[in-house]
Amino acid sequence: MKxxxxxxxxxxxxxxxxxxxxxxxxxxxxGYETWKKIIKEMPDRKEIINAVIESGLRGRGGAGFSxxxxxxxINQDSDAIKYLVCNADESEPGTCKDRDILRYNPHALLxxxxxxxxxxxxxxxxxxxxxxxxxxxxKSVKDALKDAYENKLIGKNILKTNVSIDIHDLIGAGAYIVxxxxxxxxxxxxxxGFPRYKPPFPAVKGLFGSPTIINNVETLASIPKIISxxxxxxxxxxxxxxxxxxxxxxxxxxxxxxxxxxxxxTPFKTLLELxxxxxxxxxxxxxxxxxxxVPVVPGDIMLNTDMDYExxxxxxxxxxxxxxxxxxxxxxxxxxxxxxxxxxxxxxCGQCTPCREGTGWMFKVIDKIxxxxxxxxxxxxxxxIPSMISGSTICALGDAAAMPVESFIKHYRSEFxxxxxxxxxxxxxxxxxxxxxxxxxxxxxK
Amino acid sequence: MQENIKYNISSENSSKIxxxxxxxxxxxxxxxxxxxxxxxxxxxxYIKSEHVDAVANFLGLKKIDVYEVASFYxxxxxxxxGKHTISVCTNVxxxxxxxxxxxxxxxxxxxxxxxxxxxxxxLKDERECLAACCGAPMMQVDHKYYENLTKEKxxxxxxxxxxxx
Numbered sequence: 047m048k049x050x051x052x053x054x055x056x057x058x059x060x061x062x063x064x065x066x067x068x069x070x071x072x073x074x075x076x077g078y079e080t081w082k083k084i085i086k087e088m089p090d091r092k093e094i095i096n097a098v099i100e101s102g103l104r105g106r107g108g109a110g111f112s113x114x115x116x117x118x119x120i121n122q123d124s125d126a127i128k129y130l131v132c133n134a135d136e137s138e139p140g141t142c143k144d145r146d147i148l149r150y151n152p153h154a155l156l157x158x159x160x161x162x163x164x165x166x167x168x169x170x171x172x173x174x175x176x177x178x179x180x181x182x183x184x185k186s187v188k189d190a191l192k193d194a195y196e197n198k199l200i201g202k203n204i205l206k207t208n209v210s211i212d213i214h215d216l217i218g219a220g221a222y223i224v225x226x227x228x229x230x231x232x233x234x235x236x237x238x239g240f241p242r243y244k245p246p247f248p249a250v251k252g253l254f255g256s257p258t259i260i261n262n263v264e265t266l267a268s269i270p271k272i273i274s275x276x277x278x279x280x281x282x283x284x285x286x287x288x289x290x291x292x293x294x295x296x297x298x299x300x301x302x303x304x305x306x307x308x309x310x311x312t313p314f315k316t317l318l319e320l321x322x323x324x325x326x327x328x329x330x331x332x333x334x335x336x337x338x339x340v341p342v343v344p345g346d347i348m349l350n351t352d353m354d355y356e357x358x359x360x361x362x363x364x365x366x367x368x369x370x371x372x373x374x375x376x377x378x379x380x381x382x383x384x385x386x387x388x389x390x391x392x393x394x395c396g397q398c399t400p401c402r403e404g405t406g407w408m409f410k411v412i413d414k415i416x417x418x419x420x421x422x423x424x425x426x427x428x429x430x431i432p433s434m435i436s437g438s439t440i441c442a443l444g445d446a447a448a449m450p451v452e453s454f455i456k457h458y459r460s461e462f463x464x465x466x467x468x469x470x471x472x473x474x475x476x477x478x479x480x481x482x483x484x485x486x487x488x489x490x491x492k
Numbered sequence: 493m494q495e496n497i498k499y500n501i502s503s504e505n506s507s508k509i510x511x512x513x514x515x516x517x518x519x520x521x522x523x524x525x526x527x528x529x530x531x532x533x534x535x536x537x538y539i540k541s542e543h544v545d546a547v548a549n550f551l552g553l554k555k556i557d558v559y560e561v562a563s564f565y566x567x568x569x570x571x572x573x574g575k576h577t578i579s580v581c582t583n584v585x586x587x588x589x590x591x592x593x594x595x596x597x598x599x600x601x602x603x604x605x606x607x608x609x610x611x612x613x614x615l616k617d618e619r620e621c622l623a624a625c626c627g628a629p630m631m632q633v634d635h636k637y638y639e640n641l642t643k644e645k646x647x648x649x650x651x652x653x654x655x656x657x
Binding site: 066135136138139140141142144145172176177178179180181182214216217218219221222233234235236237238239254295296297298299303304305314331338369371373377381384385386388389403 | 515516517520521523524525526527529530536539560561564565566567568579580583584585587588600619620621622623624625626627628632634635636637
């Protein structure tokens with residue numbers, strides 16, 4: 047059973063239907079049965095939390111923390127109002143998996159939110175969508191909510207019981223940082239998206255000062271089937287520490303870009319084949335395996351790596367959000383990191399000095415190098431910046447900006463050096479100068 | 493700044509904002525700022541100081557509370573922009589699929605540079621990834637998604653906008 051290649055069985059299960067996002071389609075697949083059963087039987091909350099812990103589900107937004115354990119941080123004995131927040135602020139570059147859940151299977155998300163709310167004792171849940179979805183998937187979510195309310199699956203006294211849970215749709219207004227969970231809470235409260243100091247963690251003091259759990263769209267949409275089919279079913283897929291399925295957005299230089307939901311631990315090679323292989327039969331040069339915040343990995347390493355949390359760490363990177371960006375042999379790596387650095391420079395919220403200044407420094411130095419004005423000292427300056435940002439900021443945006451820069455220089459230093467020599471990179475020949483050291487480089491220059 | 497020009501939030505928008513407030517605890521008014529600014533921007537294309545003042549007044553908040561939201565979030569425009577907003581994604585996945593040429597093609601066609609406006613178009617300097625990476629290169633026109641762009645496709649989209657009433 048391990049690693050059997052099952053595609054789109056969980057969050058994308060409605061894709062095979064003509065009307066994937068309709069209430070009827072979801073119900074015809076057994077949708078909302080889990081929720082109705084919970085309402086009828088009213089199991090102890092701990093039972094549900096334990097099942098989610100046992101399933102091995104890890105947060106699909108990027109951090110990969112145990113979902114069930116996160117839920118268990120809520121103090122069940124406290125009478126305080128509790129909130130659930132669904133993070134639908136999908137904006138990690140390369141990631142477009144949640145948008146497909148929101149537009150093709152919104153009811154799985156809503157059922158997951160209901161079960162999660164029940165498990166943590168929340169009577170109010172918010173689904174926060176990124177602002178740019180305002181005339182796109184926002185409508186699909188609103189329609190789904192309307193259907194679920196009309197069928198009395200959400201709201202006051204659900205199915206005539208004393209369980210009441212409201213789910214509200216919310217919309218942002220453009221800010222990558224709001225994907226950080228405490229920045230999202232600030233944004234919901236109607237403020238700038240500035241991440242908060244932790245502790246206190248949101249499970250203790252979150253939205254409006256109340257205990258709050260924030261989960262990603264894919265995480266929540268995975269819940270209904272984990273409960274109905276059992277944690278053992280979920281953990282029978284994937285690997286020991288990376289259980290179940292994961293949605294991967296494969297983009298960049300591939301013939302058939304798309305979202306593929308496959309068991310964790312599937313070989314990268316298989317995923318690349320699903321995406322039709324490298325575009326135009328070219329060779330694979332490099333892969334960013336988890337969104338632009340994670341280190342880049344050379345293609346030959348990726349071709350021998352499996353798509354699970356531990357294997358990607360062993361390959362020198364992180365699984366992150368599951369955004370797999372493919373780069374072919376002709377890719378100019380200095381241009382790519384220039385674009386990535388520009389993004390973090392634009393999106394740093396400005397609250398912490400190391401990130402606010404550091405992202406700008408990194409972008410400016412890379413820009414100078416790309417324009418052919420860079421010196422060896424600039425490259426050394428660039429190399430020194432990431433360690434001054436990492437670990438010195440309130441949230442992980444600083445680390446997210448630093449890791450790619452470090453990894454691009456580590457693996458593709460020769461391309462930076464070529465720019466410094468004021469020559470355009472000929473990627474075909476990169477192997478010939480891949481081993482040039484700084485010392486040799488200086489000698490060559492003379 | 494012309495302090496004496498007062499903007500009145502329409503009764504339709506007033507009731508929408510009040511409805512939005514019902515999603516939150518009774519004492520919470522700030523959570524409606526983003527939504528109110530979206531509504532006003534939709535009607536007025538960009539947020540002027542009188543709009544900010546009106547939202548603050550309506551929600552019983554300090555002006556600064558609304559100003560800082562209007563200036564923080566990238567979707568809010570605080571200067572005059574053209575009628576249609578075009579955002580070409582140029583983040584990594586789109587860049588690898590030729591978004592820079594797409595952007596340049598649109599710049600040439602509309603005779604404006606990225607970040608600029610004409611009467612009819614605003615070519616937004618979009619730095620964020622717009623979460624449609626598997627349809628790269630892509631753009632949004634007034635927040636509608638257009639994916640797998642080619643020059644021909646762009647010609648058709650712009651023609652459609654030109655021919656609208």
